[in-house]
Amino acid sequence: MTNKLKWLARYIGFWLVCFAVFRTTFLLFHFDGKSSVIEVLLGNIHALPLDISTACYAAALLLIIRFIIGFTSAKNSFNKIAQGYTALLLGIVALLNLIDINLYHVWQSKLNRLALSYAKYPDEIVASSGNGYSIGAIVLVICIYTALLYMYKKLFINHAIIVDKYSGYIVAFLISVTFVIVGIRGGLQKLPIDKSWAYYSNNNSLNNTSLNSAWNAIQLITVTDLDTNTYRYMPQAISDSVYSALHNDVGNTNEFKNIINAPKPNVLLLFWESCGADIIAPLGGEKNVAPKFTELCKEGILFTNFYSTGFRTDQGLVATLSGFPAQPLTRIIEEHSKFDKLPNLITSFKNNGYSANYYYGGRSTFANTSTYLKSAGIDKIVDEKQFEGLKRTLWGVYDSYLFDYLLKNMSTDKQPFFNIVATITSHEDFDADVTKHFTKGSESENGYRNTMHYTDSCIYNFIQRAKKTTWYANTIIVIVADHGHSLPLNRGFDEVALHHIPCLIIGGALSKNDKGKTNDNYGSHVALASTLLHQLKIDSKDYVYSKNLMNNTQTHFAYYAYDDGFGYVSAQEQSVFSHLQNKLIHTTHPQDSSTTLLRNKALLQKIMYDYTQLSAKIK
Known part of the structure; x- marks a missing residue:
């Protein structure tokens, strides 16, 4: 039993090291110097839940393969299977991090649905990325991939599947599966982990640094319903009334220069x-x-x-x-x-x-x-x-x-x-x-x-x-x-x-x-x-x-x-709302922050509600 649990802990630990290295690489390219060393280091703590979730995703399939092979005479083949699987997965993770390094250079965000919608225009993407910048990132990421793969081989080269008792082997598997499932969803709380867990700072570059690129890509693939308003903060009637108070202030429509x-x-x-x-x-x-x-x-x-x-x-x-x-x-x-x-x-x-x-x-x-x-x-x-x-x-x-x-x-x-x-x-x-x-x-x-x-x-x-x-x-x-x-x-x-x-x-x-x-x-x-x-x-x-x-x-x-935010500007004030952090990250009137937050949320909700309803609208 302990052999199987040790393997899982070591495998997840390997991925956590990988994610920390890629996170440091992203920071190397995009640190803006506006934050203290302590705030930068805090990113590692805030990154950990998504890193663990992604590592558990990576371990899930291999865990099942390892369990099945344990009942066969091909136990010695697991190392080769695991090495090939990990090399492929590590290559995908490296590619996603490379994409994010270059994308952030242009858009100040990691891969999102907006950026993904431009994937059909590769020539224009290349034109925007900056050749010198891209080449430097490519060379560095390839070197990192090679080093991490070498580290994996050293860590797991002598690993063997040992089955003393099948009852203990099955129990160890069930414990491992439970840990992986809990790890993927981020814990036992009512709602599973989401992107906002990595967001902790008013500095957008630090938030994107702590956001796991692979986890972010998994979310993009699995969440596809674009006609559901994910920016819903209040009953729609309240959102409509806030919007109406601003937009129905038409003054005298005939009185204009x-x-x-x-x-x-x-x-x-x-x-x-x-x-x-x-x-x-x-x-x-x-x-x-x-x-x-x-x-x-x-x-x-x-x-x-x-x-x-x-x-x-x-x-x-x-x-x-x-x-x-x-x-x-x-x-x-x-x-x-x-x-x-x-x-x-x-x-x-x-x-x-x-x-x-x-x-x-x-x-x-x-x-x-x-x-x-x-x-x-x-x-x-x-x-x-x-x-x-x-x-x-x-x-x-x-x-x-x-x-x-x-x-x-x-x-x-x-x-x-x-x-x-x-x-x-x-x-x-x-x-x-x-x-x-x-x-x-x-x-x-x-x-x-x-x-x-x-x-x-x-x-x-x-x-x-x-x-x-x-x-x-x-x-x-x-x-x-x-x-x-x-x-x-x-x-x-x-x-x-x-x-x-x-x-x-x-x-x-x-x-x-x-x-x-x-x-x-x-x-x-x-x-x-x-x-x-x-x-x-x-x-x-x-x-x-x-x-x-x-x-x-x-x-x-x-x-x-x-990127997942909303700004409001008038003669009286300026304010910026972050959806992922669910707070104002900038306001010129902090004494009115509760009113400002309500208005910004209501406007964003109204815009996105109208957006989702357009498909059903009769022209």
Whole structure:
């Protein structure tokens, strides 16, 4: 009996050592220096329950095989079987940790359902990861795998299955199985272990360090019901009432500032890839990265408190066109049965006599974008197929070629038009071959600044040339970032400042009295639908999450999603809620934390409730 129990204890102990080594490796790549040594070391304690659970998963099948072999004459074959099984499993664990090391570099999260939904686009994943960074991680993980496998062979080389009495052998097996089952579920408590057990700090990098990569992957595989609202904190009626109190504060819907000097202007919606407020001088950012945008601000209305609803391009696109907020771990653009039930600016404009066209220098099928646009009735999609042979990054052609094409072809687009253009050169990994104006920071920081500087000049040059066209005088142009970025200040994805982005309305159809002005109302991508449609006297009632930023009688705010969390921003406060920790990890008004926590939970629950109900909705 003791022989079998010792084997199980030693095998689980081996895996605990493996997980500790991989945890240290992850920390080596991603420690941000913001926490004390004690807080870092505490991660090992908080990691232990998930580590034990994962080790028990690893031991379960081998335990059964070992038990069966004990009744046969092939007892000596167990070592070879166990070695092959462990080598395979260790390889999978090493691969998962390698994926997480590289994924966190880009997304500041380990593998989740949102990231997994991009697995069908391997070229784009490689383009985002950073070759030098990936190679270093690959080499190190291979070395670790080799060393751990060698350690296993040394630990178990002389192990033999000894059966003195079958009764004792069976009892030992039953005890072992009981321990493994209890270990997998994390104890005898009512609810089994979950991801939140590893979360203990306000520092997201430490929480992700203590999260076992293999256990996290097991959860992704086994939990597949996307139409169950996992963000349920209270009766839905309470969530609805909190939401209504915020969103039904419509003020006087007819009392808003009209900034358009034309009855039916063309509208150009320009998404600037990865541009955060940290490099926009009029928003308090660095002064020399986007100097041309600063010049353009003198010709338009700058929204000073505008926030990204998510952190991926498709989230910003859907939030802008459909007025629906981003979700923490799901991507509505991948679910036709859901996004088909949402309103869309393309449809709204086309129903009012506009043509609608999309211009992009990359692959329009990426992230299901073309399907989403076609579902709304887009007339024309221009993508990388029109730019073959031109200079490009892994993501698409350089923005200068895109704007050349746009300027040439917009004159032939049926007017009035609603055109959407998305830049691409400033996409991570920021390795485009552009002029190196910035060289003093790290390679990634310099790459970010230099590609932003390049796209800044492309946008400015396009607008200067557009002013000479016949259509410009009857056009408004909305320049907005698709999302912010952690660079150049290496911000966390949960930080409010990371989601602060530029939004500027300019153009020949903009009222002269409004040029060079600012709008300080708080909003996000979601607000653009109501804001634009009110200006053009088009019905916006279907965009229930959207508020008119030009209406000063309303209460304005913005909220954003990140990895299993939610942020809220208004003129009165800022707060960030972590679902896994079930608490506010940041608030500017700690004295009101209970009220703030209730509101943030209610809003997140409402958004996800509406998300889950979309599939059943009749269009």
